[in-house]
Amino acid sequence: MISHRTSLRVLALAAAATALSACGGGDKPATETAETTTPAAEAPAVDVAAPAAEAPAVETVAFASLTGDAANGEKVFGQCRACHVTDPGVNRVGPSLHGVIGRTAGSIEGFKYSPANKNSGLVWSEEQLFTYLEAPQKTIPGTYMAFAGLKKPQDRADVIAYLKTQA
The missing domain is CATH 4.10.910 (30s ribosomal protein s13; domain 2)
Incomplete structure (x- = not known):
């Protein structure tokens, strides 16, 4: 048995x-x-000479080619509100983003930034924010910001347009 x-x-x-x-x-x-x-079942024939399917090209969009919509940016900013506000002098898990455009990264007095952010030397221009908001960890490796990023270029442009109104 x-x-x-x-x-x-x-x-x-x-x-x-x-x-x-x-x-x-x-x-x-x-x-x-x-x-x-x-006997083994016959497997379908595979053409080993055929080229592999190519991955779809990643769309690269320049910030300058977009027009931001501040009203939509305020809605998209809702994803950021868990950690950030635009009130002056009010920090949460993340620093206040009031007047962020033109400010040096890691420069709000009293806020505990990551060494990577504090020592990055970045100035938050609109173009720099556009890049950072796509993939914060890629732009500043070691940043404490755990947000995965805004993948849609238009969403990033809209958030930047909204942040410009908060200065």
Whole structure:
């Protein structure tokens, strides 16, 4: 009598043999046990000379080519409100973004910035914010800002237009 554990081993070996034969592991049948032999199912032909499908091109949009909409930017800024406000002198988890455009990164007195942010030397121009808001960790590796970023260029331009009204 074959135990349950032995049956599982036989099935596992059969699956492994099938996988190996599908990968060109030999010319033996796909599944083979001591008791039975079953011919492998034919796999569909693969044209190894065909070029691999190319990944879609990433759209690069320059900030200067966009017109920001401050009203929509205020809505998009809702994602930022968990950590930031635009009230002057009010810091939360993140620093106040009141008057951020033109300010040096890491410069609000008394706010605990990451060393990466404080020592970045960046000045928050509209173009720099546009880049930063796409991928904060990529722009300033080591920043404490855990936000993944705003992937849509128009959303970033709109948030910047809104922040310009908050100075």
